[in-house]
Amino acid sequence: MAYIWFIFMQDFHYFTILKTSVLRKFCEANPHWQRPLSEFGVREIARFQELMQEQAGGRISEKWFYTHLKKDQEKLPRVDVLDLLSRYAGHADWAAFKDAQTPQPAEEAPAFSTVNKPATRQWGRVAALLGIGGLAFFTLFISLSSLRASMEKTYEACFTDAMTKQLLTGMDIQLELWGAGESPTVEMAGPDGCHSFRTPADQVVFTVKAPYYHPDTITRSLKTGHLKETIPLRRDDYAWMIHLFSSGKVADWKKRREQLGQMIADDAVILQVDPATGAGVELYNKPDFISKLTLPVSSLKNLKVLETIYEPSGRIQKMRFAQD
Secondary structure, X not given: OHHHHHHHHHHHHHHHHHHHHHHHHHHHHOOOOXXXXXXXXXXXXXXXXXXXXXXXXXXXXXXXXXHHOOOOOOOOOOHHHHHHHHHHOOXXXXXXXXXXXXXXXXXXXXXXXXOOHHHHHHHHHHHHHHHHHXXXXXXXXXXXXXXXXXXXEEEEEEEEEOOOOOEOOOOOOEEXXXXXXXXXXXXXXXXXXEEEEEEOOOEEEEEEEOOOEOOEEEEXXXXXXXXXXXXXXXXXXXHHHHHHHHHOOOOOHHHHHHHHHHHEEEXXXXXXXXOOOOOEEEEEOHHHHHHHHHOOOOOOOOEEEEEEEEOOOOOEEEEEEEEO
16 A cells, blocks of 8 residues: 555656646746746636647646646546646656656666675665655555545535526536635536535635626535535526627617617626637727627627626626627
8 A cells, every 4th residue: 555655646746747847838938927837827728728739739628727737636637638748848758757757777887896785785774764764654644644534524516597496517617716815726517517625624615607697605614514505596697698699680680779778888898808818809888899799790799708797787887708
């Protein structure tokens, strides 16, 4: 068991080095970026995906990046992904990357050299002591890991539509987990509309965001132990209607313009962004946006509303959208 843990920890150490090499490679192509992987945003992740496709012949998903590169993990990624990251860092595969990190043995002494036997025995004893120390360390590590696991609590939430009570399956549901005095870490719910995580804390605080639903910040106490619950999300009706307007065929254009006029504030700021990078590409005021959206031959088809902010009266004050 100790040997298995030794191999695991050795590979995990190499993975930490690989992440540093990946960041260094990214900075070579983007010298303006001088911050860690944990601070990558949507734009940097999209750029990283492009570089990987060009230089390694493959790419990782945004969700995978958030899970394995933006925060510390307790398990290694799959070997095929490690091979891909290693190729991006300039090596043939994961095995070649690890070989490059391993010190090469010294050149073998000639056959006629005199061997200092006392020194050899002394180094043998040192090696034995190091081995015993290593076994003790990994035994302690396993014990501490087991203790930590016994202290951790599991929180699980499934997300539903507040009106229909149906699970939000197959949707990109994002959770921003807030820690005391720390920036949030981002995790994604599964395709079943549920997400679970373990924590030693007595309280969890997170913000949940889903397309065409209002964001909600949830605070839950875990002092009584594990918690499993269903959380309803309120649909963002105006955002959903704008999406339908852009993709549907409506004969009454005048009525559509009137509806949009009621939904959007007069001084609204509406920003179209690049779907790959998240960078702004065009800014609209209310009249221009309504005209673009309601022309019979519209230039704004299949809108994906990314964010809406409402004024106190309930009309859209700010909106970000992308176009498929």
